Amino acid sequence: MMRPDRGTGLALRYVAAVAVTLLFLFPVYWLFMISFKTPEEIFASPPVWWPKSLQLANYAVLFKDGDVVTIWNSVVIASVSTAAAMIIGTMCAYSIARFRTGGNFFTDWLLSNRMVPPIVIVFPVFLLYVKVGLVDSYLGLILLYTAFNLPYVVWMMRGYIQDIPLELEESALVDGCTRWQVFLRVVLPMARSGFFATAVFTFVFAWNEFIFALVLTRAEVTTFPVQVTHYFGGQSNFWAKIAAMSALGTIPIFIAVTLLQRYLVRGISLGAVKG
Amino acid sequence: MGRLSIEGVHKHYGKVHALKGVDLDIAEGEFCVFVGPSGCGKSTLLRCIAGLEEIDEGRVRIDGEAVEGLRPRDRNVAMVFQNYALYPYLSVFENIAFGLRARKVPDAEVRARVGRAAAMLGLETFLDRKPRELSGGQRQRVAIGRAVVRDARLFLFDEPLSNLDAQLRDGMRAEIKRLHQEIGKTTVYVTHDQIEAMTLADRIVLLRDGRIEQQGAPLDLFERPETRFVAGFLGSPQMNFIPCRAEGGALRFSCGRSLPLSRPAPEGRDLLFGVRPEHFSRPGEGDPRPRLDVEIDLVQPTGARTYAQFRLGGVEATAELPAHAVERPGARIALAADMARAHLFDAATGRAIRD
Numbered sequence: 001m002m003r004p005d006r007g008t009g010l011a012l013r014y015v016a017a018v019a020v021t022l023l024f025l026f027p028v029y030w031l032f033m034i035s036f037k038t039p040e041e042i043f044a045s046p047p048v049w050w051p052k053s054l055q056l057a058n059y060a061v062l063f064k065d066g067d068v069v070t071i072w073n074s075v076v077i078a079s080v081s082t083a084a085a086m087i088i089g090t091m092c093a094y095s096i097a098r099f100r101t102g103g104n105f106f107t108d109w110l111l112s113n114r115m116v117p118p119i120v121i122v123f124p125v126f127l128l129y130v131k132v133g134l135v136d137s138y139l140g141l142i143l144l145y146t147a148f149n150l151p152y153v154v155w156m157m158r159g160y161i162q163d164i165p166l167e168l169e170e171s172a173l174v175d176g177c178t179r180w181q182v183f184l185r186v187v188l189p190m191a192r193s194g195f196f197a198t199a200v201f202t203f204v205f206a207w208n209e210f211i212f213a214l215v216l217t218r219a220e221v222t223t224f225p226v227q228v229t230h231y232f233g234g235q236s237n238f239w240a241k242i243a244a245m246s247a248l249g250t251i252p253i254f255i256a257v258t259l260l261q262r263y264l265v266r267g268i269s270l271g272a273v274k275g
Numbered sequence: 276m277g278r279l280s281i282e283g284v285h286k287h288y289g290k291v292h293a294l295k296g297v298d299l300d301i302a303e304g305e306f307c308v309f310v311g312p313s314g315c316g317k318s319t320l321l322r323c324i325a326g327l328e329e330i331d332e333g334r335v336r337i338d339g340e341a342v343e344g345l346r347p348r349d350r351n352v353a354m355v356f357q358n359y360a361l362y363p364y365l366s367v368f369e370n371i372a373f374g375l376r377a378r379k380v381p382d383a384e385v386r387a388r389v390g391r392a393a394a395m396l397g398l399e400t401f402l403d404r405k406p407r408e409l410s411g412g413q414r415q416r417v418a419i420g421r422a423v424v425r426d427a428r429l430f431l432f433d434e435p436l437s438n439l440d441a442q443l444r445d446g447m448r449a450e451i452k453r454l455h456q457e458i459g460k461t462t463v464y465v466t467h468d469q470i471e472a473m474t475l476a477d478r479i480v481l482l483r484d485g486r487i488e489q490q491g492a493p494l495d496l497f498e499r500p501e502t503r504f505v506a507g508f509l510g511s512p513q514m515n516f517i518p519c520r521a522e523g524g525a526l527r528f529s530c531g532r533s534l535p536l537s538r539p540a541p542e543g544r545d546l547l548f549g550v551r552p553e554h555f556s557r558p559g560e561g562d563p564r565p566r567l568d569v570e571i572d573l574v575q576p577t578g579a580r581t582y583a584q585f586r587l588g589g590v591e592a593t594a595e596l597p598a599h600a601v602e603r604p605g606a607r608i609a610l611a612a613d614m615a616r617a618h619l620f621d622a623a624t625g626r627a628i629r630d
Binding site: 165167168170171172173174175176177178181185186189190192 | 325326327346347348352353354356357358360362363364373374377378421425431
């Protein structure tokens with residue numbers, strides 16, 4: 001039997017890669033297409049693969065009704081909670097990595113927080129928030145998402161920081177840096193890839209979070225995932241609105257991932273390959 | 276500027292007693308080398324001087340000022356690390372300037388001082404590069420540049436050459452010595468390599484198990500070791516230690532052979548006859564020196580010299596002879612030992628026996 005030569009093998013691999021990419025991209029394509037279709041086109045059979053004209057009426061409605069403000073709410077809540085979790089979590093991770101703060105127990109306990117099913121604490125948190133007046137406020141969700149993401153950030157950043165050669169920090173200390181300067185001028189630049197990769201995952205978590213946003217918001221700070229569910233009605237679903245809103249909702253994630261892509265790949269694969 | 280004095284320093288890591296009361300004075304401008312086997316405490320002592328480790332007991336003074344409570348940055352010392360400790364995300368220029376930036380030195384002065392340091396180390400053309408674009412030797416030069424650029428009171432080197440290949444190491448060693456002659460800063464240098472210690476040091480401090488075993492000028496330690504450990508640590512190949520006893524003015528070995536003593540030795544005690552391989556030679560015709568007839572069982576030619584092994588007093592001994600002195604194992608030859616340069620050690624305590 002003849003073995004396929006290298007060219008054939010490469011071609012096969014490309015075909016497989018393209019096929020898998022298409023499979024994953026199709027729902028995204030379909031979502032965007034629906035958002036540009038007229039109601040007739042949405043329900044047409046056989047399906048319309050490409051609408052006659054890319055009409056923006058579905059988006060216009062969202063803007064006119066003021067529904068897009070929920071995307072802004074999500075941007076504020078996800079960004080601020082990500083920033084807070086990254087700042088506090090990275091400092092905490094540094095402390096654990098270099099000074100063994102809290103010993104082994106503390107890090108395990110931190111991680112165990114992540115294992116609690118959210119549904120278990122939704123209602124206690126709701127009752128607590130009613131008492132302290134944090135329901136339907138930016139601060140309420142920001143605090144909660146920060147708390148949720150902290151264990152993840154600490155755990156991930158601890159690993160990235162432990163990979164930094166200790167000599168780099170010691171050298172900086174002898175050269176005249178304070179601990180703070182070491183953290184800012186050595187640790188952060190060295191852990192940059194891991195930092196951004198962690199930040200993206202943290203942001204995506206806050207962006208997608210649904211159950212707490214549903215229970216803890218009313219009208220003021222409704223987030224985008226909650227808003228989308230409002231279009232699923234008892235009698236009918238507003239597919240046009242669902243598609244347009246969802247399309248808008250992917251844009252911030254798309255921007256974040258595109259901007260940080262080079263860090264993301266390096267950050268995720270960090271430690272996989274030495275050197 | 277740059278006097279260092281260490282008094283009764285103790286350091287524990289958990290149950291390990293790493294430094295057991297070290298006393299040491301290093302004069303201004305001196306090049307002092309800490310040497311010893313791994314785990315002897317030499318790096319720990321250096322880190323205690325730098326302030327990277329806190330000491331449990333004792334005093335560390337720089338120019339008379341007690342520094343044991345000070346943070347590393349307040350001690351004003353510069354340190355070169357084994358793995359260079361360069362920042363991969365900064366250019367060579369910024370790596371050298373790092374310490375100055377941390378101390379908020381004005382930009383014009385940073386430029387002038389980095390320029391001077393780079394010129395001294397031949398790094399002018401590399402200033403815009405990143406460390407990963409440099410060879411091992413160049414990286415080590417940048418690391419030295421980071422120390423030189425600062426007006427530090429002490430230079431500390433922690434095994435700076437152990438990551439370089441042998442040829443580069445010889446070159447860098449010479450460069451470090453030249454640099455010290457030019458700048459004249461007090462330098463403390465840690466190594467496990469006895470050649471580095473011998474060639475660089477004004478003074479060698481030989482550590483063992485957290486204590487100073489002996490200190491002094493390199494040749495002083497080499498020629499007048501106070502213990503068997505010092506004698507064995509310095510010199511390559513190692514000094515021979517042959518069990519013996521002193522009887523009637525001669526050294527008697529367990530194999531029955533003997534050598535007349537040139538100076539008195541305590542009788543009736545187990546001794547070790549310490550003789551360096553290069554102090555064996557083949558006696559010529561009519562040589563008055565006492566002979567040892569031996570059978571060579573291993574021959575190792577190195578080019579210029581040949582190492583010949585033979586059994587004496589129940590142990591394997593080595594003689595360093597001219598290149599063609601012995602051709603094959605099995606040869607029976609006569610050897611003479613230079614008794615004036617040989618040593619006697621107490622077998623029980625390991626201490627040298629002097630008259």
